[in-house]
Amino acid sequence: MRYVSPVSVAIYAEGLTKSYGAVRALDGIDLEVPGGTVLGLLGPNGAGKTTTIRVFTTLLRPDSGHASVAGFDVVKHPDEVRRRIGLAGQFAAVDECLTGRENLYMTGRLYRLSPKAARARSVELLDQFGLTGVADHTARSYSGGMRRRLDLAGALLVSPPVLFMDEPTAGLDPPNRIMLWKTIRRLVNDGTTVLLTTQYLEEADFLADAVCVINHGKVIARGSPDDLKAQTGGDRVEVVVHHSTQGAAAAGILQSLGTGKVSSNLPARQLAVPVTGGAKALAEILRRLDAAGVEIDDIALTRPTLDDVFLSMTGHTARTPAGAGPDEICPAASGLAVPGVPGAAEEADS
Ligand code: ATP
Secondary structure, eight states: OOOOOTTTEEEEEEEEEEEETTEEEEEEEEEEEETTOEEEEEOSTTSSHHHHHHHHTTSSOOSEEEEEETTEETTTOHHHHHHTEEEEOSSOOOOTTSBHHHHHHHHHHHTTOOHHHHHHHHHHHHHHTTOGGGTTSBGGGSOHHHHHHHHHHHHTTTOOSEEEEESTTTTOOHHHHHHHHHHHHHHHHTTOEEEEEOSOHHHHHHHOSEEEEEETTEEEEEEOHHHHHHHTTOOEEEEEESSGGGHHHHHHHHHHHSSSOOEEEGGGTEEEEEOSSHHHHHHHHHHHHHHTTOOEEEEEEEOOOHHHHHHHHHSSOTTOOOOSSGGGSOTGGGOOSSTTOTTTSOOOOO
């Protein structure tokens, strides 16, 4: 295994494999997350994202390969790893019989905060996550979104240097999602390293410095969101002509100024071509169409989204309905109750 500086690389994996019986969930994952950055782990349902997170958070032992967090090997030094991580998972780790305030206080005490510090931190987080008004209601009465916010607040109790988030905003409404994005941004600005999985690609676009796309337990693409979009085909100019009879003339102009094949749907009077040079190419196409007397109803420069990237690489949309997979993970074995507490999470190997 190569030497990895815990200062520059906060999360590291090399050749990770993990099988559940005949299912090869991880098939040689390599990844590296520089300290103080966000890696978005993307992949269709069953790609191996949760399994990767469970290995990094010491809940699952890999079959082979190496993984380290903050410089500590997850298999050899799990307690050291747990001291340095927070985990917010797909299953909200909330005790339903306790109030929101009691949940946070209890987690704070498990993190070995003093009673006074645990109380003060709970008040801060309840406020930050908009839960002050329901702080003294039992969590049983909370909506799904409120539980998730309480769970996330718990993961942030001791400001861990490395934070793992498995679909952190699943089920949150847009205002709460944006609130959480801002919280994550703030943490990263203060030096926290974050690895998150998400099915909301706009979330990865907004938050992630780098994205790793995994499929069938292998990394199939990596890079910044912009790099990946560029690989998927770059910019396109899309035109809607007013008369379908002018389609051929428009196609000739697009062909001469574009960088690839013109695609057209003439009954709908639509044409499109890949371009380089963005707005300049758009202006030139517009000028030439005008000079040729081609009347248009619409013209636009479009950029691929991460959704396009994802679809072209995996053949799935990011939100394919779940098949067999995550539901099979026993919530108890996900071990999310007290992330970060040495010895609190048991090895949940299967
Ligand atoms: P999702 O987006 O649906 O949460 P994922 O990318 O997180 O999916 P994993 O949950 O890591 O994927 O699952 C990877 C593969 O391993 C899937 O085929 C899944 O069915 C299988 N798997 C996961 N956990 C178990 C388990 N405890 N026992 C058996 N198979 C499992």
